[in-house]
Amino acid sequence: MSKALKDIPISVLDLSPVVEGGTVSDSLRNTLDLAQHAEKWGYNRYWLAEHHNMTGIASSATSVVIGHVAAGTSHIRVGSGGIMLPNHSPLVIAEHFGTLESLFPGRIDLGLGRAPGTDQLTAQALRRDRRSDGxxxxxxxxxxxxxxKPASESQMRVKAVPGQGLNIPIWLLGSSGFSAQLSAQLGLPFSFASHFSPNNTMTALxxxxxxxxxxxxxEKPYAMLGLNVIAADTDREAERLATSMQQQFLNLIRNTPGKLKAPVDNMDELWTDFEKASLQQQLGSSIVGSPETIKVKLEQFIEETEADELMINAQIYDHKARLRSYEIVSQLFK
Structure with missing residues (x-):
């Protein structure tokens, strides 16, 4: 039997977008503002993503931004979607998240990925050791x-302080079958990136x-799915807002990443037929429209995937329109 929308927790994935004409400071202020609204609207958790050498994403120092968001909210869970573990020493991540959990008990999630979250040259600058390829x-x-783990005689002599003995939920993130299989083997919750890898969703699940x-x-599998959802009061306005996301992905496949662009009236003036087809495949699970359109498509998505939780991503240029999109979505789950 398919779950009703009201039975599905919803969460936020925030890439802290830096928009054209805006600054990183603007982006981080908007991140906190969105988190405060998301908490008020009943979202379950608020995750931030690690990306590097990308002028359009302000959350490269992910642990720092998590602390900023957690300090400015009161009860919503805050975490990483994700920390790219091969970029870091496990001890450093244990200490960072041990610190966050000590500051904000019971509110911190640690989502982990194995991709670099950047280009290969930047990955080398981050990791130093070129053998560390994930x-x-x-x-x-x-x-x-x-x-x-709690302290014990058999434990390593090097200890994470803070970190040792703290209960910090670990999630594995993925866009293919690798993390799905490892999550299953270890009995961990799994978050799949349907928002940019829709064709692999069902295989991984x-x-x-x-x-x-x-x-x-x-005790049993728990799968949270990332999903692009862009909502507005009308289908036409939502489709226009979504052109910022489409331009962002277009620039990625052209290897010209940059700040999030303002929406346009006609994407056919910007992409080739081949690029359009590629983007439609990559963004195929995206849900764009009015509240009525969004509700129908969300119900279809949940029925097909049997998702336990949804993590909503909305790359929208105008901050007020972005807030409105998340508000519309939250109302559908009540």
Whole structure:
């Protein structure tokens, strides 16, 4: 039996977009403002993403921005969607999130990915050791988990302070089957990036659910799906707002990333037929429209995927329009 919208928790994925004509300071102020509104509207968690060397994303120092958001809110869960673990020492991440959990008890999530979140040259600058290409992600994850365990005689001599003994939920993020399989094997919650990898969604979900092994942290599979949702009072206005997201992805496939652009009236003036087809495939799960249109498409998406939770991404140029989009979506789940 399909779940009703009111039975599905909804959360926010914020890339802290830096818009053309705006500054990083503007973006971070907007992030906190959106988080405060999301908390008021009943969103479950608020995640920020690690990206580097991208002028259109302000959340590269993800742990710092999480602290900023958590300090400015009172009860919404705040976390990473995600921390790209191969970019970091597991000890440093344990200390960062141990600090966050100590400051904001019971409110911090640690979502982890194994992609660089950037180009290869920047990844080398971050990681220094060129051998660190993400292939050792399971070993890094195991080391990180060890730092969070309660103190014991058999534990490593190096301790995460703060961090040791703290209960910080770890999620694995993915856009393919690798993290789905690892999440299942370890009995961890899984978050899939349907917002940019829709064609792999069902394969990854089926793998996760089929091979899931209960653990101390989770008795049964729990899958949260990232989803682009852009809502406005009319279909036409929502479709226009969505052209900012389309331009962003167009610039990515052209290898010319930049700040989030203002919406346009006609994307056919900007993309080729081939680029349009590529973007429609990559953004195929995106839901754009009026409240009525959004409701129908969300119900279809939940019926098809049986998602346990949705994480809404909305790359919208105008901050007030972005707030309105998240408000519309929240009202559909009540």
């Amino acid at each position: 292939s050792d992600f399971p070993e890094q994850l195991a080391e990180l988990q060890e730092y969070f 089926n793998m996760y659910r089929r091979y899931f092994k209960p653990s101390d942290v989770l």
